[in-house]
Each structure stands twice: as C-alpha cells, then as structure tokens.
Amino acid sequence: MDSFNLSLLIDGIVGQSDNQILNIVLPIGLKVLGGLLLLLVGWVISIRLSAWANAFFETSDLIEETIEKVLVQLIRFGVLAVAVVLVLQLFGVQTATILALLSGVALAIGLAVQGTLSNVAAGVMLLVLRAIRVGEWVETAGEGGSVSRVGLFRCDIVTIDNVLVSIPTTAVFQAPIHNYTRLGRRRMTAVVGVAYDSDVDQVCEILRKVLADNPAWDSDPAPYLYVSNLGDFSVDISVWAWADGSVYFDAQANFKLEAKKALDAAGIEIPFPHHVEIRRSV
Numbered sequence: 001m002d003s004f005n006l007s008l009l010i011d012g013i014v015g016q017s018d019n020q021i022l023n024i025v026l027p028i029g030l031k032v033l034g035g036l037l038l039l040l041v042g043w044v045i046s047i048r049l050s051a052w053a054n055a056f057f058e059t060s061d062l063i064e065e066t067i068e069k070v071l072v073q074l075i076r077f078g079v080l081a082v083a084v085v086l087v088l089q090l091f092g093v094q095t096a097t098i099l100a101l102l103s104g105v106a107l108a109i110g111l112a113v114q115g116t117l118s119n120v121a122a123g124v125m126l127l128v129l130r131a132i133r134v135g136e137w138v139e140t141a142g143e144g145g146s147v148s149r150v151g152l153f154r155c156d157i158v159t160i161d162n163v164l165v166s167i168p169t170t171a172v173f174q175a176p177i178h179n180y181t182r183l184g185r186r187r188m189t190a191v192v193g194v195a196y197d198s199d200v201d202q203v204c205e206i207l208r209k210v211l212a213d214n215p216a217w218d219s220d221p222a223p224y225l226y227v228s229n230l231g232d233f234s235v236d237i238s239v240w241a242w243a244d245g246s247v248y249f250d251a252q253a254n255f256k257l258e259a260k261k262a263l264d265a266a267g268i269e270i271p272f273p274h275h276v277e278i279r280r281s282v
Helices: 002-058 065-090 095-112 114-129 169-174 200-212 248-265
Strands: 137-140 143-150 154-158 164-168 177-179 185-194 224-230 235-244
Touching (some): 002 065, 154 169, 185 248, 200 224, 200 235
Antiparallel strands (some): 185 235
C-alpha cells in the first residue's frame, strides 16, 4: 500500500513538473517562432521594397545616381530595423528603452565623426540640389575642370592639365560654384589692341570676318565689337561672341590665332611696350 502511494506521489510530481516545463517552454518557443517569422517577413519586404525603389529610380531622372543608392539602402535597413524593434517588443523590451539606447549610440557616433557627418550632409545637399553634375566644367574651391565624380564625401575634378583633384564636399558646398556648362552657351570677351594710326573700322571688319569664318561662333546674337579703351600704347577693341560650351575653348584659341594672322596680312600693327635701357659709362 505504501509503495503504491509513493508511486502515485512520484507520478504526480513528475506530471506537475512536465506541465510547468511545458507552460514555460511553450510561450518562449512561440515567441521565438513569432520573432523568426517577423524577421523573415521584414527581410522579404525590405528586398521587395528596395528592388521596387531601385527600378523606380532607374526610370526616373529626379535624383542623382549616388543618392539613389543611399536611399535604396536606407529603405532596406529601415524596414529591417522596424522588424527588429517589433521582435524586441514581442520579448517584452520597451520601445522607450530601445529609442534611448539608439539615441545614446547615435550621439556618441555623431560626436566621434562630426567632420565626416558634415561632409555627408554637404554631399547630400549637392546631390539633391544638383549644384554640379558629372561632365560639367566648373570652378569651385580654388580648382577648375571637368567634374568626374560627385559623392557623399568628396567631389573629383579633372583639370585641363589632366590632373585629378579630390575636394571635400564641405569645401565645395561652402564655396561659390562657377558652372560653365549648365547654361549651354558661353560668351567670349577678347581684347585686341592695335596701333593708334590703324583704321578702327577696318580692324573691326577683319575681326568680324574671322568670327564669321568659324561656324562655332553664333550669328544670333551677332558678335559685338567696340572700342573699350584708349591705352598708352594701343587702341583696345573688345570682342563679344557666343559659342557652345563644348567648343568654347577651341573656338577662343582659334579666334586669337586667326585674328593675329589676319591683322598681320592687312599690315595692321599690334603694338607692345618698348623699354629703353640707358647705361652710364664709368
């Protein structure tokens, strides 16, 4: 009888232990399963949304390529971050605690990389505002040349001497930007000095013909020539002419060369200062 009661007691204790273990393990198991399911769903949604955003940006010219990639990554990691927060809430972690922790981490990182963040912010503004674009000819931060890259941290410019110059985006954003490509056409202002005994009307006709012989110069608006200065050695004639930005430098160099040839052929002198050196004999 005693053995029978002891056996029943042991079976009861084991049964209660099994129920207690089941009551503890089952909720945890369900939470783990639910958390894994949330992460899986978040991962799938992040992939789908980033793919949709990437496809949208490829068919749109609203945003620069560099910032498109950043936005796609932000969408992807943003969805994953939301999924992680939901999982933590599922396990009883308070949202306020999570936000406080993230705020502290963000503040520490921000103080540590303050200069870098300034560059990133400037890079984002340059990309959003489209102040400069790849392929444009610009002068900024003391450098001039063709823009080869606009990034979050630096802008690369290839100078006319084929030298690659990397400029921090902060310096570019804070400096004036002279963009010689954006408006398409550029005006040349050249000054040609001739001798005082020259026929100014004849000089202007010769210079107009030089411009007309080169199709790079626009006929509308027509070139404009005028006497801009009566100098110590010459009568200065200013020449205004318009050309497409892509051929501007070649057209400008050609004008100077052909103007010199044409004036020489007409016997018109381009004066220059003469220096007289007087030596005293000892």
